[in-house]
Amino acid sequence: MAADIAEQPEVYARLLEPEHADPIARAAAAIAERRPRHVVLTARGTSDHAALYGAYLAEIRLGLPAGLASPSAVTVYGARPDLSQALVIGVSQSGGSPDLTEVVRVARESGALTLAITNNPDSPLAAAAELSVDVAAGHERAVAATKTYTAELLALLLLVESVRAGGGRPPAELAALPDLASAVLADLAPETVAGRYRFAARLVTTGRGYAYATAREAALKLMETSYLPALAFSGADLLHGPLAMTDPDVPVLAVVGSGPGGAAMGDVLARLRERKADVLTVGARGELAVPDVDERLAPLLDILPLQRLALALALARGEDPDAPRGLKKVTSTL
Numbered sequence: 001m002a003a004d005i006a007e008q009p010e011v012y013a014r015l016l017e018p019e020h021a022d023p024i025a026r027a028a029a030a031i032a033e034r035r036p037r038h039v040v041l042t043a044r045g046t047s048d049h050a051a052l053y054g055a056y057l058a059e060i061r062l063g064l065p066a067g068l069a070s071p072s073a074v075t076v077y078g079a080r081p082d083l084s085q086a087l088v089i090g091v092s093q094s095g096g097s098p099d100l101t102e103v104v105r106v107a108r109e110s111g112a113l114t115l116a117i118t119n120n121p122d123s124p125l126a127a128a129a130e131l132s133v134d135v136a137a138g139h140e141r142a143v144a145a146t147k148t149y150t151a152e153l154l155a156l157l158l159l160v161e162s163v164r165a166g167g168g169r170p171p172a173e174l175a176a177l178p179d180l181a182s183a184v185l186a187d188l189a190p191e192t193v194a195g196r197y198r199f200a201a202r203l204v205t206t207g208r209g210y211a212y213a214t215a216r217e218a219a220l221k222l223m224e225t226s227y228l229p230a231l232a233f234s235g236a237d238l239l240h241g242p243l244a245m246t247d248p249d250v251p252v253l254a255v256v257g258s259g260p261g262g263a264a265m266g267d268v269l270a271r272l273r274e275r276k277a278d279v280l281t282v283g284a285r286g287e288l289a290v291p292d293v294d295e296r297l298a299p300l301l302d303i304l305p306l307q308r309l310a311l312a313l314a315l316a317r318g319e320d321p322d323a324p325r326g327l328k329k330v331t332s333t334l
Contacts, residue, residue, distance in 0.1 A: 001142035001225070001321045005307050006185060008147050011137050012300070013178040015154050020136045021170060024158045027115060027131045029167025031159075034113045036087035039066040042103045043091040044333060046145040046217060050117075050152035051091045053213040053299055057160040061296070071099040071333075074106050084111030091156075092116075093140070093148040095123025099333050104128045117155050119148050133159065142322045144224045146307050149217060153300050173294065180291045180301055189288055190305045193280065194312035197251055203228055204246060205253045206268065208235040209261025214282075214299050218253060218306040225314035225321040235268040246277040255302050256283040259295030282306060 014020060039058040041051035051068055058066035069088075073079040075098075088107035090100045095118035105128045108114045116129035119137045126132040135151035154177070158170050197203065203222060207215035212234045219230035233242055235254075246252060252272055256262045262283060272279050284292035288305040314321035 001144055001146060001311050004140050004142050004146045005304070005311065007138070008150050008304065009178040009181040009185065011147050011151050012154055012181055014136050015151060015158070016170070016174060016177070020134065021158060024133055024155060025162045025167055025169060027133055028159055028162030028165075030131060031087055031113060031115070031163050032166045034087070036064065036113055037085040039064050039087045039089065040069050040083060040107070040112075041066065041089045041091060042069040042071055042100050044071070044097055044100065046149045046220060047091040047093060047152060049213045049217040049220070050149055050156060051089070052216065053153055053210060054089065054091070054156040054160070056210050056213070057156060057296065061160050061164050069103055071103050074103050075099045080106060080110065082110055083107045086112045087115065088112040089115045089117060090125050090129060091118075091152055092123070092125050093119045093135075093137075093145055093152070095120040095125035097125070097333055101125045101128045115159075117152055117159075119151065143324050144221060144310075144321060146221075150300055150303060153213075157296065157300070174297070177297065177300060180293065181304060184290050184301050184304045185308070187289070187305065190308035191312045193287070194309055194316050196278075196280075197228075197313055198316045200228060200251050201249075203230045203251045203253065204238070204242070205230060205232045205255070206235050206238050206265075207255035207261070208264045208268075209257075209259070210295055210299050211255035211257055211261050211265075211283075211302065214255045214302045214306070215253070217303055218255075218310070221307060221310035222313065224324045225310045226317050226319055227324075228313070228317075235265045238268055239271060243271055243275070246272060246275050248276050248278055251278045251280065253306065254279055254281050254286075255306075256281050256286060257295045257298045257302070258284045258292050259298075261295055 043051035137151035219232035
């Protein structure tokens with residue numbers, strides 16, 4: 001897991017090279033030409049959090065309604081929704097989940113433009129879709145996904161920005177991501193604070209907007225590697241009831257950027273302070289600090305110290321983060 005985490009700047013650089021960025025731009029040009037009316041994403045596990053980020057990108061950057069499909073509606077209940085005016089995106093590291101492949105197949109049959117985003121361009125998911133994007137993360141050693149997650153984020157960002165540009169090249173500001181990621185990974189703060197949570201019984205993660213996907217992925221990494229019950233809430237949802245369970249004994253990891261989503265977390269942090277909750281902030285001005293970038297880029301950096309925190313905490317609790325009990329790299333669901 002440590003090696004996979006350390007490779008993420010290299011993965012960013014590789015995905016930004018013409019060899020991989022140009023095929024994404026071509027897929028984006030095809031999407032721009034088809035002019036879909038809405039976007040539906042389908043994914044499971046870690047990739048579901050990348051898909052959530054993609055949904056925010058589609059709505060904010062493209063002005064298209066976007067949401068996550070329920071694969072079981074198709075695979076368990078036999079539903080055949082009319083997706084003829086949709087862009088349907090399947091997101092999967094392995095591309096081997098039968099339910100995601102079936103959703104994409106059914107969507108394509110209904111007339112949807114379909115796209116697979118995967119780390120395996122020869123996978124069943126890629127074969128089922130009309131368009132395919134290789135996230136080029138390379139072999140991931142650990143069961144818990146790290147570099148494939150951030151590669152999916154970057155692929156979705158490149159795709160949406162290219163669609164916005166009508167199939168053009170990605171914004172120049174993305175070129176700084178590999179160096180920014182290297183700087184984040186050089187900071188030892190995550191290992192320093194890991195001991196703070198060694199004996200925690202449960203934990204809450206929270207964020208708003210683009211950061212909500214980061215909060216959900218951080219919670220999953222903590223559950224996978226440390227077996228620590230972790231609940232993820234959007235900042236808004238946290239105030240609608242779950243705030244009642246927060247107190248000094250329930251640590252909160254809050255992802256707080258410097259854009260609109262971060263500003264919207266102001267009331268959440270104030271309410272948590274009222275309850276004397278143990279809050280650790282992640283962001284440009286957080287205790288786990290990351291560079292101050294445009295909010296749509298922040299998820300590619302904010303998750304890095306949280307991955308390392310999950311790794312360090314698992315080791316501090318005597319667990320093996322490279323082989324979580326009961327889990328396999330590829331999960332087949334129907």
